[in-house]
Amino acid sequence: xxxDGKCPSGPLKDKWDTHRQAMKLVNPANKRKxxxxxxxxxxxxxxxxxxxxxxxxxxxxxxxQDSTRRAHSIAAQGGINAPKNYPNxxxxxxxxxxxxxxxxxxxSREANVYxxxxxxxxxxxxxxxxxxxxxxxxxxxxVNRSFGGAQxxxxxxxxxxxxxxxxxxxxxxxxxxxxxxxxxxxPKTEMLDLVVVDGEAKxxxxxxLVSGRIDSYAGDAVVLATxxxxxxxYLSTNAMGCNVTAAFRAHKRGAFFANPxxxxxxxxxxxxxxxxxxxxxxxxxxLRNDGRIWVPKKExxxxxxxEIPESxxxxxxxxxxxxxxxxxxxxxxxxxxxxxxxxGRGVGQTGYGVYLxxxxxxxxxGRKAIEERYGNLFEMYELITAxxxxxxxxxxxxxxxxxxxxxxxxxxxxxxxxxLFVVGEANFSDHGANRLGASALMQGLADGYxxxxxxxxxxxxxxxxxxxxxxxxxxxxxxxxxxxRMQTLLSIQGKKTVNExxxxxxxxxxxxxxxxxxxxxxxxxxxxxxxxRDEFWKNVAVPGQxxxxxxxxxxxxxxxxxxxxxxxxxHDALNRNESCGGHFRVEYQTEDHExxxxxxxxxxxxxxxxxxxxxxxxxxxxxxxxxxxxxAVRSYK
Amino acid sequence: xxxxxxxxxxGGPRDKGRMERIEATDVSPDMSFLEMLxxxxxxxxREGKEPIAFDHxxxxxxxxxxxxVINGIPHGPGxxxxxxxxxxxxxxxxxxxYIEPWRAKAFPPVKDLVVDRSALDRIIEAGGYVSVGTGxxxxxxxxxxxxxxxxxxxxxxxxxxxxACVAACPNGSAMLFVGGKVSHLxxxxxxxxEAAQRVQNMTGxxxxxxxxxxSNHYECEEVCPKKIDLKFIAQLNREYMKSVFKKK
Numbered sequence: 001x002x003x004d005g006k007c008p009s010g011p012l013k014d015k016w017d018t019h020r021q022a023m024k025l026v027n028p029a030n031k032r033k034x035x036x037x038x039x040x041x042x043x044x045x046x047x048x049x050x051x052x053x054x055x056x057x058x059x060x061x062x063x064x065q066d067s068t069r070r071a072h073s074i075a076a077q078g079g080i081n082a083p084k085n086y087p088n089x090x091x092x093x094x095x096x097x098x099x100x101x102x103x104x105x106x107x108s109r110e111a112n113v114y115x116x117x118x119x120x121x122x123x124x125x126x127x128x129x130x131x132x133x134x135x136x137x138x139x140x141x142x143v144n145r146s147f148g149g150a151q152x153x154x155x156x157x158x159x160x161x162x163x164x165x166x167x168x169x170x171x172x173x174x175x176x177x178x179x180x181x182x183x184x185x186x187p188k189t190e191m192l193d194l195v196v197v198d199g200e201a202k203x204x205x206x207x208x209l210v211s212g213r214i215d216s217y218a219g220d221a222v223v224l225a226t227x228x229x230x231x232x233x234y235l236s237t238n239a240m241g242c243n244v245t246a247a248f249r250a251h252k253r254g255a256f257f258a259n260p261x262x263x264x265x266x267x268x269x270x271x272x273x274x275x276x277x278x279x280x281x282x283x284x285x286x287l288r289n290d291g292r293i294w295v296p297k298k299e300x301x302x303x304x305x306x307e308i309p310e311s312x313x314x315x316x317x318x319x320x321x322x323x324x325x326x327x328x329x330x331x332x333x334x335x336x337x338x339x340x341x342x343x344g345r346g347v348g349q350t351g352y353g354v355y356l357x358x359x360x361x362x363x364x365x366g367r368k369a370i371e372e373r374y375g376n377l378f379e380m381y382e383l384i385t386a387x388x389x390x391x392x393x394x395x396x397x398x399x400x401x402x403x404x405x406x407x408x409x410x411x412x413x414x415x416x417x418x419x420l421f422v423v424g425e426a427n428f429s430d431h432g433a434n435r436l437g438a439s440a441l442m443q444g445l446a447d448g449y450x451x452x453x454x455x456x457x458x459x460x461x462x463x464x465x466x467x468x469x470x471x472x473x474x475x476x477x478x479x480x481x482x483x484x485r486m487q488t489l490l491s492i493q494g495k496k497t498v499n500e501x502x503x504x505x506x507x508x509x510x511x512x513x514x515x516x517x518x519x520x521x522x523x524x525x526x527x528x529x530x531x532x533r534d535e536f537w538k539n540v541a542v543p544g545q546x547x548x549x550x551x552x553x554x555x556x557x558x559x560x561x562x563x564x565x566x567x568x569x570x571h572d573a574l575n576r577n578e579s580c581g582g583h584f585r586v587e588y589q590t591e592d593h594e595x596x597x598x599x600x601x602x603x604x605x606x607x608x609x610x611x612x613x614x615x616x617x618x619x620x621x622x623x624x625x626x627x628x629x630x631x632a633v634r635s636y637k
Numbered sequence: 638x639x640x641x642x643x644x645x646x647x648g649g650p651r652d653k654g655r656m657e658r659i660e661a662t663d664v665s666p667d668m669s670f671l672e673m674l675x676x677x678x679x680x681x682x683r684e685g686k687e688p689i690a691f692d693h694x695x696x697x698x699x700x701x702x703x704x705x706v707i708n709g710i711p712h713g714p715g716x717x718x719x720x721x722x723x724x725x726x727x728x729x730x731x732x733x734x735y736i737e738p739w740r741a742k743a744f745p746p747v748k749d750l751v752v753d754r755s756a757l758d759r760i761i762e763a764g765g766y767v768s769v770g771t772g773x774x775x776x777x778x779x780x781x782x783x784x785x786x787x788x789x790x791x792x793x794x795x796x797x798x799x800x801a802c803v804a805a806c807p808n809g810s811a812m813l814f815v816g817g818k819v820s821h822l823x824x825x826x827x828x829x830x831e832a833a834q835r836v837q838n839m840t841g842x843x844x845x846x847x848x849x850x851x852s853n854h855y856e857c858e859e860v861c862p863k864k865i866d867l868k869f870i871a872q873l874n875r876e877y878m879k880s881v882f883k884k885k
Contacts, residue, residue: 051771066692067758069798070700086778122774129774131767131821131828133791140781158791164699165794172766179762187755210747239695273667278675279696380698383715383722384669449771497682499675543687548649549748551690552682 003256003607003622006410007111012628013093016115019411020454024461031056032182033465036456037204037219039191039246041068043163043441044424045225046170047448053177055453057460060217061174061183062206064190064241064554069171072227072239073444076163077284077377078147079155080127080441082120087144091152093117098629100439103149103329104404104432105581105597106631107262109605109624111411112429119450120442124156126449130169134158145373146289147437149329149636155438160284160376166441170448191246192485192557193478194222194253194420197468201250201420205478207486209554212547214482216475220465221419221456224250225448228403228425230263232562232569233514234506236400237269237282243558244565247407247426251568255415256607256620258408258428260565261573264435264582265515266401267333270384270394271353280399281384283356284377285437288326290361290370291394293317293333295354299344305355305393316340320592324636331434331582331595332636334398338515339593341397348395357393398515402440404431404582405572408607408622412455413447416607419463421456423447428605433581486546489556494539498555501536505559505566508532513570518586522574526567530614533563564613571608571617578602599631638664638730642677644689645737646749654746656735659689666726670713671696671703673725674736690749698722698862701797704804705750706737711801711860719799719862739800741809743847754800756846757814764838765818767827786824793821793872795863802857802865808849813857815839816873817865823876833880840877 008019026034034057038049041063053059065071085091096117101108124142128134134156137143144153158165177183188209195203195216203218229244230236251257268283294315296308316336318325328336337354340346347353362370367390371378378389385395406428413421413429424444431439468474512525536559544550579588579595580602588596603624608617640661647654661677668676671693678688694702698719705720707713715723728734736750744752796817803811819836822828828835844850851870858867 047771054770065694065700065702066754067701067798069758069761070694070702072695072700074701074797075695075697075699084777122772124777125774126769126771128777129767129769129827131790131794131825133787133794133821133825136782136784136787138784140783140787141778158794161699161795164797165791168794172761173769173771175758175762176766176768179764185758187758237697239700241694274665276665276668276672276676278669278672281697379717380722383698383718383724386724386726453771495683497679499679541682543682543685549690549751552688 001620003408003416003605003620004410005109005622006412007109008411012110012114015111016118023454023458026457026461028056032058034058034460035060035219036221036223037062037217038223038225039204040071040225040227040426041174042071042073042225042227042424043167043170043444044448045071045223046167046174047445048223048225048423048452049183050170050173050177051449051453052456053180053182056182059177059183060186060219062186062189062191062204064188064209066187068174068185068187069168071167072242073167073441074164075239076441077160077282078286079145079157079162079438080123080166081147081154081438082124082156082442083117083154084121084124086142087153089152091154095152096120096154099150100430100436101432101629102634103436104434105595105634106432106599106603106626107580107624108430108432110626110628115451116430116443116446119446122450123442123445127166127169130173132158132165132169145286146327148285148288148327148333149436157286160286160374163441166445170445190554192249192482194250195474195478196253196417197472197474200418202468203470203475205482207482210549212550214479216470216479218468218470218475220460220463220467221421223421223423223452224407224426225423226426228406229565230400230403232505232566233400233509234503235272235277235280237266237280240279243561245558245561248561248565250407250415250417250420252610253417255417255420256408256609257405257568258605258607259405259572260569260608261513261576261583262404262433262581263400264330264402264404265334265398267330267337267398268356268396269399270381271348271350271397281380282401283381283394283396285330287356287374287377290373291326291356291358292360293326293354293356295340295345295347305357314340314345321636328636329434329436334515335584337398353395353397355393356396358389359393362390402435404428404433404435408605412458413452414455414459419459421452423452433583486553486557489540489542489553489560490546492538492540492542494541496539497541498552498559501532501540502559502562504532505529505563509566509569513573516584516586517573519574522570525570529563529567529570536560536563568608568617572606575606575619576602638666638728640664640728641733643733643735646689647746649748650746664725666724668725669696669721670707670723670725671721690751692751693721696721699797701799704739704799704801706739706804708735711739711804712862717862717864739804741803743803743809743811744800756848757798757800757811759846760811760815760839760842761818763842764831764835767822768831780826782825790821790824792866793817793824793869796865797863799862801860801862803848805856805860806849807854807856808852810851811843811848812851812870812873813861813865815843816869819876820869820872823872832876833883836873836876836880
């Protein structure tokens with residue numbers, strides 16, 4: 001099937017305005033008759049829920065955390081982009097649009113990205129009005145810093161905790177709606193199924209994580225804001241609870257999953273130390289504003305970093321990409337780090353690390369200035385490694401961080417299942433094959449504050465409120481399915497823990513479908529994943545019962561879905577016979593090891609339809625048309 | 638290294654609960670405290686026992702989900718760190734470690750080391766926000782804000798809502814938490830409009846939820862992973878006083 005992204009026609013800069021005029025509205029008195037179920041309370045979910053509540057809809061919010069304020073958007077460090085052009089350095093909506101399309105290696109939808117760039121300035125206005133304490137200069141005005149893939153400074157930030165402050169802003173807006181009575185929150189409640197009635201999304205089935213109760217909720221539309229799937233790698237910078245379950249359950253109920261092979265490996269994370277490790281910690285990309293990345297020129301040079309003279313150091317990003325230097329985009333910086341480590345020039349005990357050095361910046365600006373900019377990051381680094389990064393360079397290595405793929409949505413952020421909307425990282429729409437830094441916060445809030453509230457009205461206006469209640473057969477069937485799956489897991493009583501399976505899956509994915517992929521490694525993964533999945537369903541140990549707080553059962557349900565999802569990811573990577581952005585197939589590279597795209601055959605979105613566990617999913621495509629940018633070899637030299 | 642743990646086990650809210658002795662073996666100093674508990678749990682599961690329930694999520698010190706009282710100190714002996722950022726290099730071979738949940742009237746127990754902190758959300762819902770709907774905001778640079786005020790608001794806004802301050806306080810007071818939010822918003826021009834009503838609503842809800850008042854023990858600041866300054870409790874008191882006069 002050829003999918004239609006439903007992008008409006010007309011000139012790029014008028015598309016969103018024209019579309020807004022054309023969409024249907026729900027009259028103010030009718031809004032409260034509609035119930036919208038929002039799953040996930042990160043930037044996209046919280047901002048969408050708050051905005052829908054303000055409009056007068058009846059909103060129900062679900063999250064697995066014990067408070068909506070704890071969604072993983074909270075951990076975003078560096079900043080949020082907007083083309084305000086405050087530094088007067090030549091920024092514009094078109095430039096942000098172009099940087100994002102190019103940064104995504106020409107695999108995103110032009111119309112979506114342009115809309116994102118357009119509304120992003122409004123996000124900054126909204127957040128300032130909410131009281132988000134962005135960094136300011138002595139005149140009292142907002143200041144910016146630079147992020148990868150851009151030659152202007154357009155990133156707004158609140159120390160190294162921008163995600164936290166933006167999320168608290170959205171959380172507070174959401175809390176205000178709780179008081180106003182338009183919105184209710186279901187914390188510690190995890191979505192385990194989507195309920196589809198007559199082809200439309202009309203509800204969800206959830207598990208109350210404290211009481212263990214399985215319940216269904218009916219609504220007139222469902223919004224998934226459930227984040228990404230980087231935890232398929234086991235070790236990632238995501239929170240422990242981040243999972244693909246809600247999105248994958250929707251996929252099994254008919255929603256197409258788009259571009260799952262586009263995963264972002266972030267170049268600056270603290271390296272792995274041992275097998276006990278449960279997660280990886282990011283060191284913000286903003287550090288690359290002042291830190292210089294290097295490794296020794298010679299293989300096996302074990303001298304302490306300060307004893308290695310300038311002449312024996314290789315500042316490989318500055319050498320290879322002189323015009324972007326240390327601010328090369330994430331996919332490129334990660335691959336370059338892997339390359340030097342594979343050559344045996346990596347640092348630290350494992351040899352999988354590179355230096356991020358602040359000595360020059362401290363000499364130039366003084367230690368105090370560096371402390372002011374990155375103090376909390378240096379502290380975090382010291383807590384974890386017991387090393388002082390003011391005195392010796394940080395050691396960093398790439399780690400799974402973000403996933404550009406997600407459920408397929410059209411221009412209205414609606415999936416192919418009518419009534420199912422997907423926002424934020426959970427959808428695939430705006431970042432193509434690689435996301436630029438400080439663009440995730442931008443997209444999450446753009447979707448939630450300024451896009452979904454309009455587009456969901458267009459759908460609701462054409463439906464009758466309260467079409468199906470929880471007594472409908474589809475709800476009963478969904479509850480039964482969920483209960484059966486849970487009981488099966490509890491009854492296996494095997495020998496291996498859930499973590500052991502998750503770690504094994506992570507290892508398969510990282511080795512075969514990680515920073516570099518080949519036909520051979522992917523075929524290998526297609527052998528190993530189903531075998532591991534079979535073993536899981538025969539030999540997993542899930543202690544306890546389903547009827548109370550059971551954290552092992554929660555994990556088991558999530559890992560069970562990752563074991564199916566991982567295979568989908570591999571199918572997608574195997575289908576895409578080109579390298580682009582975060583998807584690097586070793587067979588397709590230029591002479592100097594850069595990604596080699598194949599625009600003739602792969603300038604499309606790959607959207608997969610579920611065909612059964614262990615069955616090859618069916619490919620549907622949405623061709624990408626570039627009318628406003630020229631498809632070019634992505635160069636940061 | 639090997640450690641002897643005494644861990645609070647409680648089947649559910651109605652169970653009386655008890656300390657249980659559990660041995661932690663082969664602990665690496667590079668592990669975080671929660672990774673140490675992960676390994677203990679793996680062992681318990683393999684032995685067919687029920688693992689220890691504890692809350693955690695981001696494991697990088699920002700989500701505020703984790704929180705254990707370790708040897709009597711909320712978040713343990715680390716400086717400026719959450720439980721997830723505490724590493725085992727702070728402990729030595731053979732050490733006895735006591736692990737308990739947050740204990741406060743306003744945080745009812747759920748299971749083992751997990752407690753219900755939804756009272757903190759109720760306080761924010763009472764008024765911890767600026768009433769500005771989506772789309773109503775003026776251009777961001779319309780109102781310049783002195784850098785000092787912006788920085789001070791950020792100092793107060795860094796609170797991660799973990800509840801360690803409450804767990805450390807002999808009165809089970811949440812005034813550092815409330816003071817952080819009240820000060821954050823009252824320091825900025827955007828939040829000044831509703832300052833009086835906000836402080837009234839938030840402190841009223843705080844008392845309704847069963848939190849105590851501050852009587853200057855200063856334990857809260859000591860255990861706060863973000864070192865939210867006590868001066869924000871003073872600012873809370875000032876804002877409260879102002880609101881009383883404003884009401885009349």
